[in-house]
Amino acid sequence: MGVQLIGIGTAVPEFALSQTQVRDLFLAQPDVAPLTARIIRAAYDGSAIDRRHTVIDDLAGGDGIFIDAEHGAVRSPGTAARNERYAREAPRLSETAARRALRSAGVEPSEITHVVTASCTGFYAPGPEYRLVRDLALDPTVEREHIGFMGCAAAIPALRSAWRICTADPTATVLVACAEVCSIHIRSSPDPDQIVASAVFADGAAAAVVTAREARFDGGEGAGPSPDRPSWALELTGFTTALTTDGEQDMAWIIGDHGFEMTLTGNVPRIVGREVQAALAPVLERVGTVDQWVVHPGGRSILDRFEQAMQLDEGALQRSRRILRDYGNMSSATVLFILADLLRDPTAAHDERVLVTAFGPGLAVETATARVVPRRSADAAVASRERQAPGAGS
Template sequence: MTTRILAIGTAVPRARLLQPSTRDFFAAQPGVSRLTARLIGAAFDSSAIDTRYSVIGGFGEGENLFTEDGATLRAPSTGERNLLYRQEAPVLSSAAAREALDRSGYAADEVTHVVTASCTGFFAPGPDYLLVRQLGLPTTVERTHIGFMGCAAAFPALRAAARICDAQPGSVVLVVCTELCSLHIRSSSDPEQIVASAVFGDGAGAAIVASAPPRREASLEVGAFSTALTSEGEEDMDWTIGDHGFEMRLTANVPRIIGREIAGVVNAVLDAGSDPRTEVDAWAVHPGGRSVLDRVQDGVGLPDVAMAYSRSVLRDYGNMSSATILFILQRILGDAALPDGARILGLCFGPGLTVETVRLLRRTAPRVPA
């Protein structure tokens, strides 16, 4: 039995961040120099993002959990930020998971395994445990959590689910990626922190992966996964835990490294001698930022339409770390214009610099009656 992604569900917090008002909020923080204000304006205005979502509330639109007067951003401790993660991450995780289950046609009591991924907070028993309680999954469900693998973690999570299904036919795996990136924002003159404030948002994505018959009209057949390390980049994309939240380093070298090496990665995962422009019908590329998508497109020689799914998710949600690629795959799964057997290549980028890939086929009808 072929392993498939049967359905994808997504969830975001209620607070919707408009990029212009969020930009003005950060530019107006105490101690921001004229140079820093210009850097903030440039980072926000060139982001290709219209809206993002945050569990801490809006910026420039009244009070939020990190302000006392609606205007000045506090610097909460890491413990305070992680407490909010513990409160809010399970809410988004369960919402995305419920949608995925509803779309799949499978019931909660049919789930056999849970795989979760996150890099923006930690607690135990964690979201994987709480999903069992909140969704009414069998208490015998086997759980796996993938932590701190950054934006690329969704593909290792899906890979683990696929391996389970291959080894144990009949398995139904719930995969959930939840990231609350806004918990770690701060006012800063550091260009890397400014970029982080300009591009990251909050969200959760969930998928039902099974070696069982589909019960809905469309599914994604799971093909080969691969992992590649770029020749450099270990110090250009990384995360550490600081006293005032997680500190992310995302230098301007990241898009350049990706642009230089992405063609080699793509050629290695496709059939020998094939042209990516004709071998792949739909591209799911993690939008680490506008410049990352630009470099992938240029590096592989793709037309504008190839980046359409990724650019639309970036525009509407920003970079939600590991959850983002599931939002993109959800759009591909729901695109009725894609024919049966459409070939999909997914690319994700994580700390290191790591490139994770997966090949998928979109199927438009169940193979057996529901």
Template sequence: MHPTAHIAAIGTAVPDHDIHQAFIGWARTRLPDERAARVFDRMAGRAAIGHRWSVLPRGADGGSPVDPGGFYARDLLPGTAERMRLYAEAAPVLSIAAIEALRAQVALDGITHFVVASCTGFVAPGIDQIIAAQIGLAPSVERLLVGFMGCYAAVAALRSARHIVRSDPHARVLVLCVELSTLHLQDNPALEPLLAMLQFGDGAAAALVTAEPVGLALGQPFATTLPDSAGLIRWDITDRGFAMHLSGEVPARIAAGLADPAFAAAATGGRDPSEIDGWAVHAGGRSILDAVESALHLQQGVLAASRGVLADFGNMSSATLMFVLARLLGGPPIHDGVALAFGPGLAAEGFGFRSAA
């Protein structure tokens, strides 16, 4: 019998610089005509995002990164090298803040494995090594870096932790997701990419996964892919940062996929949606949450944790799902839950979970 892996607790952290309204104002000035601006205003107003937080420093007069003296206050936006230098500095700081928030809930002694997910930066030695050294993990700790998987990378990271604990009941796995999406603002005058960029913020979340029966028990993982959808969600590495392509077709394609019983079964691990009492859906955007809710005929309010995270933080890529799970950990007991995230592919990945007995 394999032991059951559990998420004992989750610690989260965001920077203290709210850039949401400033970035909206900056993006609006990039639109070529008033008609596009009116559409932009309507869509931005419907995004259901109140705040997005950034590691980018304030400008010379305390303004946002797009104000005079800010990181993006120039005719030609910073190159990839400059953005990666800031990633190498800021990602460990934000990560350690999340780890300390986790440490305030559970003891982090005896860590045997360290799994890190991030798709918004590259550095070598990796941030897993940098963070491990800074928090004093033993050199013998086994590390795994999950890179460039996008929004469902939290599933891959927690799935890997589950496999580790099932193979070694004494393992104590520290799982970290850290994303600095605001490092990749693009000066693109097209409506769709501007709206896509205004979904994303920075955040980090850390979890402890062990065989100890506390927190959330991790069940069977699952994964599937929508056919002919590879181009709908894409990251392109350019000389001016990572250019995010998030097609406006994504919500409709997810809804159409979930309307297919076979895809819906694959995307929920074979569970009947009416019997699921805990939903942790990646808060990729209001329209994506609406599509999941409508296609699976979910009762209004069951995605409250996801919508709350979206409103307070925006889409933090891989860290987002962990923020949602953190909210569910603090709520009523869950007997049969589903964690579900969408990302490049267009793939749907997730796992079942329940409150520990």
């Protein structure tokens, strides 16, 4: 059956903030110059984001290390304090998403043979891949790897690792998990790049189960499509990577004394618009027509430029725009949220070709291709095995 992504689970923190709430918080900061206020309004009001989730309860109301409630001011805690919040909250989100992915895939924790994690918003060791093995009570011999600091594009290299593992070992079942808590690096700044970053990034986690083994989803009551049991699976068919000719200074992510400092300049959408056609040309030559576009929503302008450059019909990026609207940019987890939406869509069709692409620091363009395949019930899987058994049909 090839290597398939057979289930996805997602998770977000309990605190949800409207975009206007966050905008007004930054507009109310002391000594905001008129020019800075105009940039804040433009960034937030033009973001095409309605709400985002955060692990920072201070932002939802109250006093803490991030917000001075008495004065309504955004504090600037040090990197250690921010990273401590990451080490506490990211594993919780990752575990929740992973358990939902296993349930969606109809896979028991004992069946997982490999774990691949990705994150760029914090550090701790033993790392995220270790924590998942421990928190899910997986077999301690499960092989682990972690992909760090590859930014928004990291889910695709993580899926590529899973695909290669399953191609080399058809008995493998790989759990892929991406968890990001971007909001812990929030700061008040007159720098336009920092304002844009504060306007788009959010917190969330997503996990996927990848395997080449015979899928055997539970039959009977409750086996139809639902948030836990989506309509479709994806057969992964290939991966590519490319670097644009510039952009190294336009999308960057460095460690500062007061958190990680994200650079996301206004040149990024222009670079995407100028270079994405050439970057994706080898992929399109291989797959031909694309039926489903899954494009990482780094921001509204990036989606607009991508749509124009690829000459896509209006609505081709509706899934990406919907996830951006409802969740913001959750860095590496975001494309898995979009894929989860696709797998739940009863209007998708068998054999539709899917192109997944995301942009990371550098500027790097990471791409995966897949085709939509139906999920099979336990009875169908058994029948398939019986047909393939020696002497079947004689």
